[in-house]
Amino acid sequence: MKNTIQYFSDEALRRGKRLSTEEIIVFVENFRILLAETKEPDKSILISLKVPSRLLSTFRLVANAEGKKYQTKLKELMKEYIRNFS
Secondary structure, eight states: OOOOOOOOOHHHHHHHTTSOHHHHHHHHHHHHHHHHTOOSOOOOOOOOOOOOHHHHHHHHHHHHHTTOOHHHHHHHHHHHHHHTTO
């Protein structure tokens, strides 16, 4: 893995102040692993999420139009959101 320095914006640092020390440690380690784009499988966990039916229906159609399953697209969007955190 290439050694890089991660810089965070002032806003990201302000948001980080809301986290406990333990949460910061977990975040930094998970963030590092996500950015490394390793092929090491990560265990998925089942979640329950309430989403308005029209939003989910439309999201599924858009994902399908891209040739993707909606859950795969949702995971991609979550990763993108985290990468843009800084």
